[in-house]
Amino acid sequence: MEVGRGSRSLIRVLLIVNFVAYLIVLGLAAWSIDKYIDGEQDHPPGAIGECSVLIGFTHLRAWRSDSLATAASSAIISWAITALSFGLVCKEIIMGGHRGKRLQTLEAFITISALSQLMYVLLLHAGMLSTRFGPNYGSSS
Template identity: 50%
Template sequence: MAQTVGRNVAAPLLFLNLLMYAIALGFASWCTNRYINGQTNHPSLGGNGATGLFLTFAILASVVGIVSKLAGGTHVRAWRSDSLAAAGSASLIAWAITALAFGLACKEINVGGHRGWRLRVVEAFIIILTFTQFLYVLLLHAGMFSSKYGPGYRDRDYGIGAGTGEPIHKGGAVPVAGTRV
């Protein structure tokens, strides 16, 4: 199958999102460890009332995002409608959780107070990932509009060559040759 426009754009975006989710997971894990230990006076952490919830959702969004990129990698490699189901649903769930973390990041920024550089890095990555993940979801589903942009939802050649080419009887009992029914 020839490469399409959607595949050529989705593959680098998938890799970029995978790296960004991994970096966000690392920083969010470090910040959560310090936050649980009660070291909010650490110069790299700080925080306010929204920090605990934000870090929880940032870790959740990062883990689900990384797992969705594994399904996305399989889909980009195969680029068929049957692999699109797993990649599309996983990326949509990852985007929804990232959007929740985005809302908490906005709330944390709005509340204010001292926030260390590592916490601000997590906020920035989650904000950027919200938009890049949404773009990735759109690229995966662009095949609805034209098969030029994706594998399409109506592959006419799906299953061709799998059987003998004979029509399959879809009724009740199959009559045996030479007998009357």
């Protein structure tokens, strides 16, 4: 049985979910900035999240310990910035007021991307701790 085979398929699913969610966040955030130029910013989580997903696909293809370290470090940075954006979403929801459907959709997708990115980060870090979930350290295959 291939090393880390079970987590590899789960990582693939999480990367696809993250890719779609971050693309939607980017599109809705671009619309939001265009409509409300007053400092609303949600581009960084989408752009950095997409970069993290692309690095994750590279790791999925290579499946080596050096690509695991790169994917894990970019994923944790992406999750941290997405978590900050999620905090702003929570603040907007608690404050209430009228928000359009697109802004509510943006909030929902930021929440989805924060949770799926967290699961992706946890799975990558499980791969660092055990060969059951990721590539062997020191292996070049």
